[in-house]
Amino acid sequence: MFSSQYRFAILFLFLCKVHSILHEWGPTDKLRLRDGGDPNDFFGTAVDVAGNTLAASAIGDTDRGTDAGAVYIYTKGSRRKWSLQQKLVPDDGVLENYVNDGFGTSVSLLPDLLAVGSPRRGVTIGDNLGAVYIFRRSNGVWVQEQIIVGAETVHNDLFGFAVKFIDESTLVVGSPVFTGLNKAGSIYTFEADINGQFQQTSRVEGSEAKGNDYFGFSLDSDEGRVIVGAPGDEGKGSAYIFDIVAGALVENTRVEPEFGLEGDEFGYSVAIGPTMAAVGSRSDDDNFIGNGAGSVFVYELDETATSWEYFQKITRTNPLSRITGRAATGLLGESLAFDGGYLVVGAPGWDGVAFVNGGRIYVYKKRSRSGKWRTADIVTSCGEIPEEDNFGTTVALDMTTGTLITGSIEGGRRTEDGSPGTVIIFERRAVGILPLQKARCWLNL
Template identity: 25%
Template structure:
């Protein structure tokens, strides 16, 4: 049996050999790796804790994405899931801001157009965990301001604490052009509702109130870097909630004269606020100011300046973060740098200067920074959104870990999210069209999978579309097997667990009005634990053959294959095939091939 099957497979190979030779002669299919494309701005925004890191890439494929990494131990942050809005479109800048909490990931999309061009929005993703799929985040809500309008840039900045969210809209015009506003949302147990809108008591045109925001319990801190105070530029406003309403408590300004843009960046932790004041004036140096709340007053505790005598660095204070007794301040001047400060005996002292080992001029190392809480170790994420390691300006994120000092322990770039997709695990060709599986792609979570349609046009293979299942999930391995027949595609997801753990599934897609759409999800009528239905698939016209090589009806791992037919517009299971001589462990159905009314099924461990 085995030798005959092997001979038949060779004949099939010969039948398509000419197409394969064409691909070998410089016609390699372009991989669908848009996240690592030029100008993806990978690392534009960051948020990290001890277990996960969220990285925004607002220009990825022109729409934006957020990439979530999991700490596998000892700071080894590896790709876990890619977040994409259900309705994202070109120019949304999904991922411009990102906030990671214990239960949620908050993602800003200031270019969203729901309430006018660039009105903006924020997406709420809630973490879900189960033993089958592990950690996952599902879109729970999309937030917009009740009075949102064009050019608000709602979502340019956002922050979350518990069941409360604040969102900056620095372009909002209700007071004056670009005066700005901040919106407060709370979860009532059913949905997120806007409960307040904050504006500055002295708001005026071009304040950019809401450029940066930070929420901690009942306190909101808002940056307004465009505020004109006369001799200085920029301000920070503190609002406190008294149980009934939000009240402006204080306005903080820099004591230094000049265009310092105080409030370009900020962070709060405990009873302290750190505020960045990167300057627009190349002859002036930026700064970062730490304020402490003491006996009802906000007092200037420290002014942090670039290290070195007479140092002029206008970009110092570009990004800041604060956790406990650790503060970080970045500068994107030249190749970029990050300064780490520690609170020692009541004074903030420079602890260490960080730089990326392979940083180049204009990489913008330090564009965004984020510190984790400190338990056994503390991690600092700092981004280089213009890093060229993969491709021009594709970006990267550098990870530092602290024991006695901070050391670079890794680098994350967008290519890591695609290089292990196993693109090419399965292939199928029909006429001038090709289908390629990538079962380890992460669009719906780790190893959720994808498949890609190509067409041969004007002497070149062109990527037409990327196929994803409507209910894709972590570890489905959609795309491990593929089969293409004319305008119809069959794609296996052998570890899909909708019915039983790893019982498997297969999906049918069809070309309708120029678009490839999912028309059916096929499952065995008798799903079994770890049957791996969909490990192999074959399509011939309106008939499909699907292997389940670990099906146990005829014995453990004996295997089976299922026949489906399109009847009156519906795909129906018409027969389950089990070899008459099948024994335990044969893996019957490990490979399948279908040609009209003839089926060929492999059983690689059959010993008859």
């Protein structure tokens, strides 16, 4: 009656529907810009969460000029709902040219402290020196305290493309197009003085730095370590892990994909925990997983706690490719987050039953018996058919509250000119049956 292809499709959809009500992570809120937003606001470009506060940027916001950018701060109230606390825009005083600054390209959030990268900020349009803005919350109000620039930044360095607080007194900033070594890239460290003002303490390059490495494109930290992505290294990409010794960054190791190919973008995203590190290779086109399907490489600290060893490569296949004939361009590993034993991986290019580039997120947890990282959940946008929403472009995770945040930069009200973007919040619940309205998520699998 049915061909084998259609029987496969029916079985796949049935399994997806069953899976949709067994999620460990359930959606609790979807954030849209209060005024509806404008096409190409790109709300959700960068996200971070700290307890009951989250930050989400919209680099296309026009309050300060075309593509000047803005960051929205939300706080969680009753019934797991989030409300807007404040909208932040840059204030440079006499410098009033914010056009194309990209304020909000990166964010790093602590409970009452926020760093916002603005990598295209300059004295004139096109300078692209970059800057980082520091905001502090006092009595429920966020106030801009400082504008940070690198002591050696010059034209087109893109200082602030990535930012990460190690703690309340230490900040790391990526400058991936640092021109001193022909776009090799570098990172800067800043320490807070007794007045809370951040002062530059060092500028660090990779030990094998060379042109077009883009070292500093991505950053993450975990107490005593920092990981830095260099997705252009030799055309394939690499990542560096640094130990923090007496306040200084000391290179521990450089990792690269064993069978990497040009254009894989290994190092596009990075994440690190106490004993593990993950590196996203979003354009990995391994013949076994499809053109641009993406992958994530996991490394673990050895028994001596001094060196890092390759442990596992995470890939995904898309069974729907057999039905639709579309390539499996999932971009797995475009975004990463790690906290509390969970590894979150964004795949914003994932295609579904009736859409392309809808996106999805994979949540991994290490199995106690095998020691391997295995899928704990598959998270989707749980709403309308997400055609080209790019759900999972950015992710943030805080396991102290069991909160997962993701940006869907093409989500929201769609017009001929584009979409403003959305931010979706998920919370971890006990494994089991979730409310039945979540069953509609099957379309997104």
